[in-house]
Amino acid sequence: MTPSTPSPLAEIEADLAGRVAAAARDRTPLRLCGGGSQAALCRSDSGAPLDLTVLQGIIAYEPSELVITVGAGTPLTVVADALAARGQMLPFEPRLAEGRATVGGAVAAQRGGPRRWTAGAVRDFLLGLVLIDGRGQRLRFGGQVIKNVAGFDVTRLQAGAWGSLGIITEVSIKVLPLPLLERTLQFELDQAQALHQINAWAGQPLPLSASSWEHGCLRVRLSGVAAAVDLASRVMGGEALDDRTAAAHWAGLRERCHPFFSAGGTLWRLALRPTAAVLELPGSVLWEWGGGQRWLRSDAPVEQVRRAAAAAGGHAELHAGGPAGTPVFHPLAAPLDGLHRRIKAVFDPAGILNPGTPDYL
Amino acid sequence: MRESDTFPRVSDADLFAALRSVLPEEAVLTEAQARRTYESDGLSAYRQSPRVVVLPADEQQVQAVLAACHRLGVPVVARGHGTGLSGGALPLADGVLMSMARLNRIVAIDAHARTARVQPGVRNLAISEAAAPHSLYYAPDPSSQIACSIGGNVAENSGGVHCLKYGLTVHNLLRVRGLLADGSPFEAGGEGPDGPGFDLLALLTGSEGLLAVITEITVRLLPKPRTVQALLAAFDDVERAGQAVAAIIAAGIIPAGLEMMDGPATRAAEAYVHANYPVDAEALLICESDGTAEEVADEVARMRALLEAAGATEIRYSRDEAERLKFWAGRKSAFPAVGRLSPDYYCIDGTIPRRTLGEVLRWMYARSREVGVDVVNVFHAGDGNLHPLLLFDASKPGEFERTELFANDILRKCVEVGGTITGEHGVGVEKIDAMCGQFAAPELETFHGLKHAFDAAGLLNPGKAVPTLHRCAELGRMHVHHGELPHPDLPRF
Numbered sequence: 001m002t003p004s005t006p007s008p009l010a011e012i013e014a015d016l017a018g019r020v021a022a023a024a025r026d027r028t029p030l031r032l033c034g035g036g037s038q039a040a041l042c043r044s045d046s047g048a049p050l051d052l053t054v055l056q057g058i059i060a061y062e063p064s065e066l067v068i069t070v071g072a073g074t075p076l077t078v079v080a081d082a083l084a085a086r087g088q089m090l091p092f093e094p095r096l097a098e099g100r101a102t103v104g105g106a107v108a109a110q111r112g113g114p115r116r117w118t119a120g121a122v123r124d125f126l127l128g129l130v131l132i133d134g135r136g137q138r139l140r141f142g143g144q145v146i147k148n149v150a151g152f153d154v155t156r157l158q159a160g161a162w163g164s165l166g167i168i169t170e171v172s173i174k175v176l177p178l179p180l181l182e183r184t185l186q187f188e189l190d191q192a193q194a195l196h197q198i199n200a201w202a203g204q205p206l207p208l209s210a211s212s213w214e215h216g217c218l219r220v221r222l223s224g225v226a227a228a229v230d231l232a233s234r235v236m237g238g239e240a241l242d243d244r245t246a247a248a249h250w251a252g253l254r255e256r257c258h259p260f261f262s263a264g265g266t267l268w269r270l271a272l273r274p275t276a277a278v279l280e281l282p283g284s285v286l287w288e289w290g291g292g293q294r295w296l297r298s299d300a301p302v303e304q305v306r307r308a309a310a311a312a313g314g315h316a317e318l319h320a321g322g323p324a325g326t327p328v329f330h331p332l333a334a335p336l337d338g339l340h341r342r343i344k345a346v347f348d349p350a351g352i353l354n355p356g357t358p359d360y361l
Numbered sequence: 362m363r364e365s366d367t368f369p370r371v372s373d374a375d376l377f378a379a380l381r382s383v384l385p386e387e388a389v390l391t392e393a394q395a396r397r398t399y400e401s402d403g404l405s406a407y408r409q410s411p412r413v414v415v416l417p418a419d420e421q422q423v424q425a426v427l428a429a430c431h432r433l434g435v436p437v438v439a440r441g442h443g444t445g446l447s448g449g450a451l452p453l454a455d456g457v458l459m460s461m462a463r464l465n466r467i468v469a470i471d472a473h474a475r476t477a478r479v480q481p482g483v484r485n486l487a488i489s490e491a492a493a494p495h496s497l498y499y500a501p502d503p504s505s506q507i508a509c510s511i512g513g514n515v516a517e518n519s520g521g522v523h524c525l526k527y528g529l530t531v532h533n534l535l536r537v538r539g540l541l542a543d544g545s546p547f548e549a550g551g552e553g554p555d556g557p558g559f560d561l562l563a564l565l566t567g568s569e570g571l572l573a574v575i576t577e578i579t580v581r582l583l584p585k586p587r588t589v590q591a592l593l594a595a596f597d598d599v600e601r602a603g604q605a606v607a608a609i610i611a612a613g614i615i616p617a618g619l620e621m622m623d624g625p626a627t628r629a630a631e632a633y634v635h636a637n638y639p640v641d642a643e644a645l646l647i648c649e650s651d652g653t654a655e656e657v658a659d660e661v662a663r664m665r666a667l668l669e670a671a672g673a674t675e676i677r678y679s680r681d682e683a684e685r686l687k688f689w690a691g692r693k694s695a696f697p698a699v700g701r702l703s704p705d706y707y708c709i710d711g712t713i714p715r716r717t718l719g720e721v722l723r724w725m726y727a728r729s730r731e732v733g734v735d736v737v738n739v740f741h742a743g744d745g746n747l748h749p750l751l752l753f754d755a756s757k758p759g760e761f762e763r764t765e766l767f768a769n770d771i772l773r774k775c776v777e778v779g780g781t782i783t784g785e786h787g788v789g790v791e792k793i794d795a796m797c798g799q800f801a802a803p804e805l806e807t808f809h810g811l812k813h814a815f816d817a818a819g820l821l822n823p824g825k826a827v828p829t830l831h832r833c834a835e836l837g838r839m840h841v842h843h844g845e846l847p848h849p850d851l852p853r854f
Contacts, residue, residue: 117554147529
């Protein structure tokens with residue numbers, strides 16, 4: 001599709017833009033609603049709900065271009081099925097939330113599932129999008145091509161901005177071929193040994209596509225052509241998991257329905273230097289992405305968790321529980337705090353889009 | 362953005378004294394001859410001597426220069442190694458040119474975490490050289506990687522011939538340390554898979570020095586593939602070669618490299634480096650596969666079958682590393698090779714959806730005949746990034762102007778078919794007018810708003826990358842009256 005082609009979403013976009021412009025005039029807060037799969041981290045419980053699931057449909061898909069363009073309200077399952085029919089996939093392995101998770105929600109709030117470790121995050125595959133800003137203006141950034149350095153990268157800026165900088169209405173994503181073969185290996189290792197081993201392997205040319213550790217058990221998924229997966233299996237050793245158990249394990253992590261996530265209490269997500277030592281914090285840990293994403297169930301004081309994350313080159317997000325009023329996101333220090341608020345004001349001067357989210361603003 | 366007369370002009374004496382109070386004497390260059398060394402980057406058609414050149418050696422000195430310039434209201438253009446191709450580092454007559462070349466230290470390599478922490482003046486290739494003992498490397502490899510700086514790569518979001526598989530600069534950064542225009546330090550990204558707050562790392566990458574000055578960069582290193590092999594495929598028709606590229610990707614293969622040269626480019630490269638290219642071909646594809654020996658053997662066999670089915674007239678394998686490098690030698694020297702065909706050439710950098718390649722090339726050859734400017738094409742075929750080289754003679758009156766008009770036609774065509782005016786070289790000063798065709802006023806206003814959020818005084822590399830609305834409106838009017846772009850001797854920054 002070229003920029004001059006009228007978008008099939010044009011009418012819906014015009015309607016949304018009109019409503020945003022009116023809300024901006026009246027300073028009425030709007031709560032952007034996709035499939036509702038990320039409600040835990042979204043603190044915008046006030047404001048008039050704006051249903052974005054109306055932005056439906058695959059707008060353009062050309063497998064040989066490795067690009068799909070879709071309405072932001074389209075369920076990820078619809079996109080994943082269309083891609084799978086042509087032997088392709090969303091490379092970041094997003095959470096599907098039983099069909100509720102939408103493309104726009106994945107861009108606004110997700111970082112990706114197990115394959116994010118080696119394939120890249122949602123933002124790495126974003127090529128372009130259409131945005132309705134807080135004034136009700138329809139803006140187009142990026143495009144449907146892989147290389148594009150015209151203008152500031154407003155497209156990737158939307159990834160993880162939780163809709164605070166605009167309503168994403170259309171998204172173009174780079175896709176990749178499905179792997180020909182996947183195999184999961186399992187190893188009995190304590191946490192320190194597992195962290196060392198997984199990072200040693202990640203420094204070798206092995207077809208790694210996912211990893212997790214909990215309760216003395218390291219699991220590693222290999223993806224690629226059969227010869228490469230076979231060779232890597234021989235190099236790495238371990239015990240091969242049967243396909244059904246393996247698929248259920250990675251789906252459990254992707255969907256966060258693995259028992260670790262439903263145990264109750266305070267749940268933190270820490271994004272750290274993958275080689276950071278075992279955290280000296282009370283509680284239990286499950287990690288993914290070679291040790292880069294660590295889930296921590298702990299009653300440790302908030303400040304202690306955030307200090308530990310910063311010391312390990314990263315940050316901590318509160319995903320469940322915690323003392324009332326604890327910020328979800330890692331607070332920002334000067335000059336970043338002011339800079340973030342100025343960026344917010346560029347896109348949403350009236351402060352009507354998802355006010356309160358993210359809570360560092 | 363900043364108009365040139367916004368600031369009360371501080372005297373040279375006061376400015377130089379302020380800079381000398383924070384830098385060693387030899388790090389402030391005011392002599393005309395010394396300043397002239399910095400008058401252009403890789404786009405030498407644009408030249409401007411800066412008011413003064415400074416050579417800070419560490420972050421503290423960079424910070425002091427920024428603070429002084431902020432206080433005095435003097436614009437600053439940061440420059441890496443000056444290999445940029447869009448005039449992004451073109452100095453301002455009334456501004457400070459700040460070379461980052463002395464910040465050239467590889468601070469740390471963490472082999473276990475696969476990261477390198479480096480200063481912005483480190484050369485791209487030097488990172489891979491330093492990582493080589495650990496069997497790691499830094500993936501983005503712009504053609505100028507021997508010379509270009511990683512700081513410049515961040516400013517331009519540089520690509521290279523392997524980015525279909527390994528991504529651009531933005532995909533290979535973890536964290537940057539930088540300074541805002543007033544000298545306040547900040548970090549974006551993190552050592553982990555993501556950072557806190559908005560994705561400022563992505564916003565800064567490719568921002569052409571308009572938002573901040575980067576003082577330290579942490580990049581991701583990758584394990585070096587064990588085996589690399591290249592295939593050379595000749596076609597008697599460029600469209601058939603384009604279809605072969607589509608067939609390879611549709612078959613689920615992401616080659617490490619996928620490059621195309623048209624007939625004229627192939628013949629120019631062959632005459633220059635004697636790579637033993639088939640000179641009667643109308644298009645030449647170089648397909649590279651990397652990985653374990655098993656992966657490469659499998660992928661090369663599948664690619665060969667697809668190339669044959671697509672009608673390749675000849676296919677060759679690289680039998681060893683020397684031959685692989687020979688396959689690449691022609692492609693990598695395409696620019697100097699073309700330089701021998703013509704006194705001057707103008708390199709264009711647009712991206713198109715791959716499926717439109719045939720249409721765009723047919724249009725380009727026809728237009729070339731119409732305007733009387735020869736064109737030679739090299740193409741990052743895997744990711745749709747087209748580099749037409751327009752041949753001209755600057756000593757002949759009117760040739761540069763005609764060439765520039767043709768260049769702008771090509772960029773308009775790229776946008777028209779759903780592509781973009783720059784895939785990897787950036788906007789700089791060169792494509793600032795073409796930005797008016799790619800973006801509408803509200804989008805340009807958003808860019809200006811972001812610039813203002815970072816740099817309210819408009820002191821960092823002002824006038825580049827994003828045109829003022831006024832400028833676009835003027836161009837628009839002139840389009841209506843004359844149907845062509847204005848004469849290039851109009852003020853451009």
